[in-house]
Amino acid sequence: MAANIPTTRSECEARDSADPLAAARTAFALPEGVIYLDGHSLGPATHAALKRVQTTAQEEWARGLIRSWNDAGWFELPRTVGAKLARLIGAQADEVIVTDSVSVNLFKLATAALPLARGRVIIVEDSEFPTDQYVAEGIAGVTGAELMRVGVGKGTDALARTGGVLIKSVVNYRTSLVEDVAASEEIATQAGGVIVWDLSHATGVLDLQLNAHGAKLATGCTYKFINGGPGAPSFIYARGDVAARMQSPVSGWFGHAAPFAFDAGYHPLEGVGRFAAGTPGVLSLSALDASLSAFDGVAMSDVAAKARALGDLVATRTAELGLESISPANSLARGGHVSVRHADGYAVTQALIARGVIPDFRAPDAIRFGVAPLYVRFVDVWDAMDQLADILATRAWDRPEFLRRAAVT
Amino acid sequence: MAANIPTTRSECEARDSADPLAAARTAFALPEGVIYLDGHSLGPATHAALKRVQTTAQEEWARGLIRSWNDAGWFELPRTVGAKLARLIGAQADEVIVTDSVSVNLFKLATAALPLARGRVIIVEDSEFPTDQYVAEGIAGVTGAELMRVGVGKGTDALARTGGVLIKSVVNYRTSLVEDVAASEEIATQAGGVIVWDLSHATGVLDLQLNAHGAKLATGCTYKFINGGPGAPSFIYARGDVAARMQSPVSGWFGHAAPFAFDAGYHPLEGVGRFAAGTPGVLSLSALDASLSAFDGVAMSDVAAKARALGDLVATRTAELGLESISPANSLARGGHVSVRHADGYAVTQALIARGVIPDFRAPDAIRFGVAPLYVRFVDVWDAMDQLADILATRAWDRPEFLRRAAVT
Numbered sequence: 038m039a040a041n042i043p044t045t046r047s048e049c050e051a052r053d054s055a056d057p058l059a060a061a062r063t064a065f066a067l068p069e070g071v072i073y074l075d076g077h078s079l080g081p082a083t084h085a086a087l088k089r090v091q092t093t094a095q096e097e098w099a100r101g102l103i104r105s106w107n108d109a110g111w112f113e114l115p116r117t118v119g120a121k122l123a124r125l126i127g128a129q130a131d132e133v134i135v136t137d138s139v140s141v142n143l144f145k146l147a148t149a150a151l152p153l154a155r156g157r158v159i160i161v162e163d164s165e166f167p168t169d170q171y172v173a174e175g176i177a178g179v180t181g182a183e184l185m186r187v188g189v190g191k192g193t194d195a196l197a198r199t200g201g202v203l204i205k206s207v208v209n210y211r212t213s214l215v216e217d218v219a220a221s222e223e224i225a226t227q228a229g230g231v232i233v234w235d236l237s238h239a240t241g242v243l244d245l246q247l248n249a250h251g252a253k254l255a256t257g258c259t260y261k262f263i264n265g266g267p268g269a270p271s272f273i274y275a276r277g278d279v280a281a282r283m284q285s286p287v288s289g290w291f292g293h294a295a296p297f298a299f300d301a302g303y304h305p306l307e308g309v310g311r312f313a314a315g316t317p318g319v320l321s322l323s324a325l326d327a328s329l330s331a332f333d334g335v336a337m338s339d340v341a342a343k344a345r346a347l348g349d350l351v352a353t354r355t356a357e358l359g360l361e362s363i364s365p366a367n368s369l370a371r372g373g374h375v376s377v378r379h380a381d382g383y384a385v386t387q388a389l390i391a392r393g394v395i396p397d398f399r400a401p402d403a404i405r406f407g408v409a410p411l412y413v414r415f416v417d418v419w420d421a422m423d424q425l426a427d428i429l430a431t432r433a434w435d436r437p438e439f440l441r442r443a444a445v446t
Numbered sequence: 447m448a449a450n451i452p453t454t455r456s457e458c459e460a461r462d463s464a465d466p467l468a469a470a471r472t473a474f475a476l477p478e479g480v481i482y483l484d485g486h487s488l489g490p491a492t493h494a495a496l497k498r499v500q501t502t503a504q505e506e507w508a509r510g511l512i513r514s515w516n517d518a519g520w521f522e523l524p525r526t527v528g529a530k531l532a533r534l535i536g537a538q539a540d541e542v543i544v545t546d547s548v549s550v551n552l553f554k555l556a557t558a559a560l561p562l563a564r565g566r567v568i569i570v571e572d573s574e575f576p577t578d579q580y581v582a583e584g585i586a587g588v589t590g591a592e593l594m595r596v597g598v599g600k601g602t603d604a605l606a607r608t609g610g611v612l613i614k615s616v617v618n619y620r621t622s623l624v625e626d627v628a629a630s631e632e633i634a635t636q637a638g639g640v641i642v643w644d645l646s647h648a649t650g651v652l653d654l655q656l657n658a659h660g661a662k663l664a665t666g667c668t669y670k671f672i673n674g675g676p677g678a679p680s681f682i683y684a685r686g687d688v689a690a691r692m693q694s695p696v697s698g699w700f701g702h703a704a705p706f707a708f709d710a711g712y713h714p715l716e717g718v719g720r721f722a723a724g725t726p727g728v729l730s731l732s733a734l735d736a737s738l739s740a741f742d743g744v745a746m747s748d749v750a751a752k753a754r755a756l757g758d759l760v761a762t763r764t765a766e767l768g769l770e771s772i773s774p775a776n777s778l779a780r781g782g783h784v785s786v787r788h789a790d791g792y793a794v795t796q797a798l799i800a801r802g803v804i805p806d807f808r809a810p811d812a813i814r815f816g817v818a819p820l821y822v823r824f825v826d827v828w829d830a831m832d833q834l835a836d837i838l839a840t841r842a843w844d845r846p847e848f849l850r851r852a853a854v855t
Contacts, residue, residue: 066508075512082508090729094499098676099475099491103484103804106854111676113853138724140698141550148588163710168699168724171712175697179557179589186710260725267507267520267728288584289549290577297855299809301572301595303580315547315577316669319676320499321727395512400708444522445515446706 042349049415052346057339061411064331065264072417074396076409077210077238077374080264080328089327090266093320114322115291115313119272121329122259125337126236127246128274135259135322136313139237139271141287142256143172143204145312146233146273148180149283150202150254155229157182158201164189166210169235173204193224200229207245208238208372211403213348213364215243215372222251236274237261241332242373242409244341253279262373262409265325270318275309289314331411340410344373347408347418351375354422355406358429363403374407383446387439388428394421398446451758458824461755466748470820473740474673481826483805485818486647486783489673489737498736499675502729523731524700524722528681530738531668534746535645536655537683544668544731545722548646548680550696551665552581552613554721555642555682557589558692559611559663564638566591567610573598575619578644582613602633609638616654617647617781620812622757622773624652624781631660645683646670650741651782651818653750662688671782671818674734679727684718698723740820749819753782756817756827760784763831764815767838772812783816792855796848797837803830807855 043049053059066082067073073081097109106112119133126133136142151157159182161173170186177184182202187195196203203225207216218234225232234255239245241262247255255274259265275283285305290296291313294304305311345368352362352375360377379385379402386398396406408418428434452458462468475491476482482490506518515521528542535542545551560566568591570582579595586593591611596604605612612634616625627643634641643664648654650671656664664683668674684692693714699705700722703713714720754777761771761784769786788794788811795807805815817827837843 066504068509068511071511073511079512079515081511082503087503087508090499090503094491094496094675094733095475099496100477102477102480102482102490103488103806104799105676106488107852111854137546137550138698140700140724141546141696144696144698144723167702167705167708167710170710171697171699171702174712175693175695178693178697179695258725266503267514268725268731270727271724284584284587286584286588287550287553288580288587289547289553290580291549293576293580296576297809297853299576301576301579303583314553315549315680316667316677318679318727318730320729320733322677324503324729390513397512400706443516444706445520 042353043415043419046416046419049419052415056343058335058343058410061331061335062414065412067412070393072394072421074394074406074408074413074421076413077261077405077407078397079260079267080262080409081412082266083264083328083331085327085330086266086324090320090324093323111319114319114326115317116310118322118326118329122272125245125332126240126274127248129248132276132309133272133274134309134313135270135272135325136317137271139235139256139258140168140172142271142273142312143169143233143235144176145285145287146254146256147173147202147204148176148286150231150233151180151182153282154202154231155200158185158199159183160185160187160192160195160199160201160203162187162189162192162205164209164211165204166206166235166237169204169206193221196230196232197224197228203230203232204235205232206235206238208243210238211363211376211399213372213374213376215370218252219250238372238374242340242344244337247274259325263325264328264331266321266328269321269325273309273312275312277308280308280311285312285314287314291315291317343410344408345369345371347410347413347415348375350415350418351406351408351422358426373409374405376403376405378402379404381434383442384434384439385428388434389424392424394424400446451762452824452828455825455828458828461824465752467744467752467819470740470744471823474821476821479802481803481830483803483815483817483822483830485822486670486814486816487806488669488676489671489818490821491675492673492737492740494736494739495675495733499729499733502732520728523728523735524726525719527731527735527738531681534654534741535649535683536657538657541685541718542681542683543718543722544679544681544734545726546680548644548665548667549577549581551680551682551721552578552642552644553585554694554696555663555665556582556611556613557585557695559640559642560589560591562691563611563640564609567594567608568592569594569596569601569604569608569610569612571596571598571601571614573618573620574613575615575644575646578613578615602630605639605641606633606637612639612641613644614641615644615647617652619647620772620785620808622781622783622785624779627661628659647781647783651749651753653746656683668734672734673737673740675730675737678730678734682718682721684721686717689717689720692720694721694723696723700724700726752819753817754778754780756819756822756824757784759824759827760815760817760831767835782818783814785812785814787811788813790843792851793843793848794837797843798833801833803833809855
């Protein structure tokens with residue numbers, strides 16, 4: 038843990054004053070009286086996204102109608118938005134497209150990766166995000182590949198042994214543990230295996246260097262630290278030379294080299310574009326496009342550094358409250374959220390939300406505090422921890438309305 | 447063709463005055479000076495959808511943040527919107543969900559249908575919409591099933607012979623020819639085969655009776671005659687008893703019986719819900735939800751009857767101009783658009799658009815006139831045909847700017 042962790046609120050204020058990212062916060066339409074520590078689940082709206090949604094709906098759709106496919110650049114959006122995302126993950130502009138959901142993209146990538154791998158095995162750790170595990174199971178069912186479910190941190194061992202296809206998150210959704218992409222890719226190369234990275238909890242908060250670290254295939258979420266909006270479409274990264282050897286199982290017309298020629302046979306686009314499938318959701322994609330402008334001129338190394346510092350502050354103060362962290366103490370091994378255990382974590386989370394501090398909860402007992410560097414300040418974390426301290430000291434969480442579970446947690 | 451086709455503009459006005467659907471047009475935010483005959487490609491915005499997009503973005507996302515998954519009903523949207531769509535296609539409310547794109551849904555349904563079919567064959571006609579053909583090819587590649595591409599109208603013959611899985615549009619995108627769902631389903635049942643219906647050009651304009659006609663599986667588009675917005679998500683219909691025996695190949699967490707329990711193993715939802723996959727795109731889904739209110743209180747039999755009458759008017763007037771129709775003359779066998787051939791159809795379409803009349807073009811030579819009954823009037827068709835007559839008589843289409851193709855046609 039870093040040495041210079043603020044120990045008073047005024048030290049937090051000083052850190053905020055010196056923050057090179059301080060100006061980025063003005064891009065966000067944050068509600069009054071809310072400290073938002075849930076950017077690892079759903080990022081907040083930016084003013085640009087709110088404006089863009091209106092423009093897309095009222096000008097491009099209502100006035101432009103069908104003409105906007107050409108005139109408003111709708112047709113190019115999956116690629117133009119992908120190119121903007123590429124910088125944030127250390128990829129070339131033409132290696133990223135925006136399409137579908139993470140679940141669908143994991144399916145497409147891992148299924149298409151099977152013929153490239155030495156072993157016909159789909160590997161997933163039992164600590165992976167559930168949809169990654171479920172999708173792996175589905176791929177095994179439809180392709181006949183072997184499903185290999187392994188324990189926490191055993192994915193690369195299994196990869197080395199089998200030369201199969203490993204689905205792996207760069208940042209674990211519960212613990213926030215960061216995987217070493219470069220080291221894992223070396224293992225994959227030696228074993229003749231392939232890794233499909235899930236960047237959902239990593240994109241927009243870590244200084245990802247996919248090209249430099251030898252990553253071949255990845256997908257990820259844009260509604261978390263990228264702030265693209267609820268259910269914003271996912272992205273796919275595929276290194277050019279790798280994409281060229283792959284066939285998407287879901288070969289829809291938007292992945293075709295000439296979608297409006299209406300040819301009978303399927304001829305995929307060059308590169309990552311072949312992983313597009315159906316007509317893109319323009320409203321959601323436009324909001325995402327505008328949201329990305331919050332990253333204009335921002336260095337991802339600054340973002341990652343601030344996430345580490347804010348995370349250290351959460352870790353220190355929750356430790357003082359006697360809460361056990363399940364996230365790495367070493368900030369270099371930690372993503373943009375810090376998770377602590379509490380037997381009544383769900384109720385504690387609800388009590389915090391009732392006071393305007395919004396973290397989230399993951400079963401069975403983890404409270405996750407997300408520290409999105411573009412809009413979370415040191416004072417926000419400080420004040421949130423004060424509220425947490427009070428809620429625990431007074432058992433304010435122990436009320437029926439906080440103990441009752443909602444459909445989405 | 448029906449006998450009572452208007453022969454003057456004032457007869458058109460009389461028909462509009464007597465139209466039981468006349469009031470529905472007020473729901474739409476149509477631009478001034480435009481006659482929109484492209485509802486079979488992208489439906490126009492409704493006032494309700496424009497308002498809803500703003501509410502969802504500014505209230506639910508920006509203010510409600512993560513809380514809106516529960517408080518604003520986001521989590522339920524795929525089912526609640528599906529239930530509204532169900533009435534329009536003659537299905538039970540719990541047999542329809544909204545999710546993904548048509549391409550992805552065709553993949554999921556046809557792949558999952560293979561184990562139910564006697565023959566391990568994917569059948570598609572070479573006149574099908576391209577993405578249906580491409581997806582069939584992809585399924586064959588990933589599952590090892592045989593791909594059987596057959597000629598126009600030969601799908602049910604192949605189905606009878608093989609007992610395989612047929613992907614088939616109820617309304618053909620080019621010709622507008624309507625398939626007989628009930629007769630085809632009888633053939634499927636006798637052969638031990640399964641049909642996956644593509645309702646993209648049929649939903650919202652025909653009086654579909656999926657339950658009554660024995661349909662088991664279908665998907666379709668919501669951005670055409672349903673007016674859900676550009677790239678609005680697709681829907682899936684699966685009859686309860688059929689869905690129960692199917693496994694979606696793309697087994698994502700939103701198709702899980704308890705997505706927030708974060709179980710390691712995949713346990714699908716009852717019924718059609720198992721075909722959900724990733725997080726739904728809330729902005730697009732909300733716009734679609736609001737768009738559907740234009741159908742409140744509308745009888746689909748009235749919609750279908752008006753589509754037939756408007757189509758007859760297009761067919762009569764284009765025939766008078768010497769244009770060859772590729773759509774059925776019998777309006778009962780025709781969907782919501784009428785297609786005519788012209789060697790320079792692309793340029794003619796562009797010339798019409800320049801005059802504020804918007805049809806569309808499909809390669810190689812078809813101009814499609816869509817007659818969406820909720821907002822197209824008899825006088826609109828009359829005036830559009832007057833423009834077409836003038837453009838053809840004066841060769842106004844023969845200009846460089848009309849002959850140059852854009853990316854999207």
